[in-house]
Each structure stands twice: as C-alpha cells, then as structure tokens.
Amino acid sequence: xxFYFVIIGTKDNPLYEAEFxxxxxxxxxxxxxxxxxxxxxxxxxxSSLDLxxxxxxxxxxxxMYLKCIERFAGTAGGGSGGVVGVAGGVNGAGAGGVWVxxxxxxxxxxxxxxxxxxxxxPIRQFFYDVYELYTKTLMNPFYSVDMEVRSAVFDGRVRxxxxxxx
Amino acid sequence: MSATKAARMGEEVWKTRIDKVNAxxxxxxxxxxxxxxxxxxxxxxxxxxxxLDKMGYNIGLRLIEDYLAKTAPxxxxxxxxxxxxxxxxxxxxxxxxTPTVANWTSDNKQFSLVFEENPLGDFVELPDDGRAQNELxxxxxxxxxxxxxxxxxxxxxxxxxxxxxxxxxxxxxxxxSLVRYIDxxxxxxxx
Numbered sequence: 409x410x411f412y413f414v415i416i417g418t419k420d421n422p423l424y425e426a427e428f429x430x431x432x433x434x435x436x437x438x439x440x441x442x443x444x445x446x447x448x449x450x451x452x453x454x455s456s457l458d459l460x461x462x463x464x465x466x467x468x469x470x471x472m473y474l475k476c477i478e479r480f481a482g483t484a485g486g487g488s489g490g491v492v493g494v495a496g497g498v499n500g501a502g503a504g505g506v507w508v509x510x511x512x513x514x515x516x517x518x519x520x521x522x523x524x525x526x527x528x529x530p531i532r533q534f535f536y537d538v539y540e541l542y543t544k545t546l547m548n549p550f551y552s553v554d555m556e557v558r559s560a561v562f563d564g565r566v567r568x569x570x571x572x573x574x
Numbered sequence: 575m576s577a578t579k580a581a582r583m584g585e586e587v588w589k590t591r592i593d594k595v596n597a598x599x600x601x602x603x604x605x606x607x608x609x610x611x612x613x614x615x616x617x618x619x620x621x622x623x624x625x626l627d628k629m630g631y632n633i634g635l636r637l638i639e640d641y642l643a644k645t646a647p648x649x650x651x652x653x654x655x656x657x658x659x660x661x662x663x664x665x666x667x668x669x670x671x672t673p674t675v676a677n678w679t680s681d682n683k684q685f686s687l688v689f690e691e692n693p694l695g696d697f698v699e700l701p702d703d704g705r706a707q708n709e710l711x712x713x714x715x716x717x718x719x720x721x722x723x724x725x726x727x728x729x730x731x732x733x734x735x736x737x738x739x740x741x742x743x744x745x746x747x748x749x750x751s752l753v754r755y756i757d758x759x760x761x762x763x764x765x
Contacts, residue, residue, distance in 0.1 A: 547598070547697035549605025550612075559699050 410439040411574060412449040412522040413566070415542070417554040418515070420457060424557040424566075431571045449506075452480050453520045456508045460520075464512060472539070473532050478508040511535035515553065517542065523574075530573045537569040575648060580658045583645065584666030591644050592667050601696045608712060612701070619709035626711070630718020637668070638723035653752050654678070656729070657685050660720065660750075669693055673748075684751040686736070695740050707742065711735045720750060728756045 409430035415423040427439035427446070441449065456478050463474055509531050511519040519535055519542075545551055545562055575583075608626065615621045645663055650656040657675045665671050665687075673687040694713045700706040711717075717733040724731045730753040737743035 544697055547602065547605075548699050549602070549609040549697075550699065550701045558702060561699065 409433075409435065409524055409574075410441050411570070412439070412441070412453065414450075414453050414520050415538075415557065416453075416457065416518040416520060418517065419554055420454075421554060422556075423517070423554065424562070426563070426566060428567065428570045428574075430574055432574065437567075437571060449522055452506055452508065452522060456510070456520060457518070460510050460512070460518060463510075472512050472514070473535055474510045474512060475528055475532075476507045476509050476526060480506045480508070509535075511539065513539060513542065515546075517553075527574075534569050534573040537573070538566055541565050541569075575650075575655060575659070577658050577662065580662040581666075581672070583647070584663040584672070587645050587663065588667045588670060597693055597696070601693060604694045604715070605698060612706075612710070617703065617705070619706055623709075623711050623714045626714035627718040627721070630715035630720075631722035632718075633715070634719040634722020634724075635726055637719060638726045641667070641723070653682055653729075654685075656724075657687075657750070661687060664723075684749065687748045687750065689746040689748070692739075692746055695738075695746075698740055700740055712738060712740050713746070717748060720748075725756070728758075730754050730756055 409432075410427065411429070412425075412427050414425045417423050427441060427449075429435050429438045429440060431437050459478055460474070463477055505524070507523050507526055509521045509523065509528075511521075513519070519538055521531060521535070523531070541562055542557075545557055545559065546553070551557075607629075608622070611622045611625055612619070615625070641664060644667065647659060647663070650659060661673050661675050665673055671689065671691050671693065673689045675685055676688050677686040678684070692713055694715070698712060700710060700712065711734070714735065717735065720733045721731055731750055732753055733748060733750045735747065736749050737745055737747045739746050
C-alpha cells in the first residue's frame with residue numbers, strides 16, 4: 409500500500425508533499441508508485457480540490473475530517489459512504505483505484521491523502537496528528553500562512569505519524 | 575541567602591503575588607517582535623541582536639523596581655548570591671523557570687545560566703537561510719534585561735548567550751560576567 413500526502417494552502421498552492429508506504433502488514437514504509445503514477449498523484453490531488461470546495465460549504469456534519477471524498481478508479485463504479493465522485497477512465501491507477509481522503513483545517517488549509525485501500529479511522533488519527541504538527545508550525549514566528557513547510561522536524565514527525573497509524 | 579531559601583522565596587512570591595498570563599500570549603508576542611525586527615533590518619541578525627538587547631535593557635531598568643517591591647529581599651553580600659537570586663527568584667517569578675547557575679570562574683566574577691526550558695523559544699524554528707543559525711540570538715532580550723536590572727543596583731555586567739538549543743546546540747546557556755561594582759558618584763564638592 410502506498411500513500412501520497414500533500415498539504416495545500418489557501419491559494420491552492422502546495423505547502424508540503426510526501427510519499428510513503430504502509431508500515432502495517434510488515435510494510436517497510438517505502439512508497440511503491442510506478443513512475444508514471446507519481447505525477448498522476450499530483451494531478452488527482454489537484455483535481456479533487458474542486459469537489460472539496462463544494463463539500464466545504466455543504467455543511468456535512470461539520471467535521472474537519474471529510475473522509476474519502478473521491479475515488480479515482482481504473483474500473484468505473486464503486487465507492488461508499490460520504491460523497492464519492494467517480495472519475496472513470498484514469499488509466500494506470502491500478503485495479504483498486506485511488507482513494508482521496510481530505511482534512512480541512514479551520515484556516516482553510518487542506519490535507520489531502522491518496523491511498524489505495526479504504527481505512528477511515530487510521531487516516532483520521534493520522535490527520536489529527538498532522539493537524540497538531542501543522543498548528544505548531546504555524547506558531548513559529550518565522551513561518552507565515554501559505555509558506556512552504558521546509559522544516560526537517562515537521563517532516564520527521566509526519567513520517568513518525570505514518571509509522572504509527574498507516 | 576542560601577540557594578534553597580532563595581528557591582522557596584521565588585516559589586512563594588510566584589504563588590501569591592504574581593499576576594499570571596497565558597504562556598502562548600507571551601511566546602507569540604515575543605516571537606512577532608523578533609520576526610518583525612528581522613524583517614525591518616532585512617535579515618541583519620547582528621543588528622537584531624543589538625536591538626533585542628537594547629529593548630531588554632529598557633525593560634530591565636524598570637523590572638528591577640518591580641522585582642524589589644515584590645520580593646523585598648535582603649542585600650546580596652556577593653556576586654554568587656546575586657546569581658542565585660537571579661536564577662531562583664528573578665526568573666522564577668517573571669517567567670516561571672529556574673535556570674541552573676553553573677560554570678563559575680575561580681574569581682567568582684563569571685557564571686553561566688543554563689536554561690532547561692525557555693518559554694520565549696517555544697514553537698520557534700529559526701529561518702533556514704544559512705545565517706540565522708549562526709548569527710541570531712533569539713532570546714537576546716533576556717541578556718539586556720539582566721544588564722539593565724543589575725545596572726540599577728550598582729552592578730555593571732556583561733551578558734551574552736554562548737549557546738542556544740534553537741541553533742541546534744545541546745543547551746541554552748547565557749554567560750554573565752561582572753565588570754565592576756558601580757560606586758556611587760558623589761556630586762563634586764563646592765570647593
């Protein structure tokens with residue numbers, strides 16, 4: 409299982425980006441994306457913003473964690489729970505398709521996670537962990553909103569969160 | 575006054591006579607001051623250090639009065655005692671931390687304050703422009719405070735940081751050295 413995680417700022421600019429693999433089921437934490445899928449990941453994350461912005465004001469539950477909002481699949485159809493927009497015909501996404509989970513902070517910063525199997529609860533925990541880390545980053549007087557997060561400490565802690573939950 | 579007595583005194587005053595304020599408020603306020611200075615001086619960190627020291631100095635001149643009023647301490651008989659009072663009473667009542675006094679020189683004129691925690695530096699990561707890590711002393715205000723406060727009680731000191739965890743050092747350490755006791759300057763006599 410591989411993950412692609414990106415934090416997106418208020419102007420739809422990426423702030424932080426990471427790829428990692430699962431640690432569950434004896435995984436080694438290394439992402440196994442094929443080369444052609446890596447730029448596709450960015451494309452999928454980007455295109456999910458439209459749907460996200462619609463959901464943002466839809467008032468569904470009022471939770472910051474929007475769960476899986478979308479599923480890109482090699483095979484059309486599928487999806488359950490929440491709102492699932494299915495864009496068929498994206499090739500190379502693999503048989504399981506790509507799920508898009510989103511967490512929206514109060515300051516309109518988006519955490520987007522692409523994953524190939526559905527796991528709401530661990531992802532929720534992961535997101536809340538990252539949310540706390542992001543809040544701390546924001547408290548740094550030398551950091552301002554929408555600035556790229558380049559801190560190695562932040563990166564290390566996100567990866568620790570991956571190891572713990574995903 | 576012994577170290578333990580000073581510690582007890584600091585604790586007592588902290589509990590009974592000090593108005594408390596939210597720690598994040600202090601941290602963020604100080605943070606924005608430093609960040610703004612860095613912006614205003616366009617990354618001239620040496621100048622920022624200087625400004626912080628100056629601001630601290632002006633705080634120290636006033637703060638000493640508040641300190642004396644709140645604690646009503648006895649006169650310190652030597653510089654060692656002064657150091658203990660600074661660490662265990664001064665820092666305790668204003669920041670609720672107790673730095674360790676260490677590394678005395680044999681002439682008892684220089685010591686280090688080792689900070690295990692520093693509320694001013696919470697959440698902070700210095701800018702990664704390759705210079706801030708070597709040039710900026712983020713908490714330099716504290717040096718100025720000590721300098722200003724001690725000057726008001728007839729001690730001219732030099733205070734500067736020698737290491738900071740924000741820079742990646744093991745500890746945060748401030749070196750304080752007594753330059754001289756300032757004698758009361760008498761007005762020139764008439765004749």
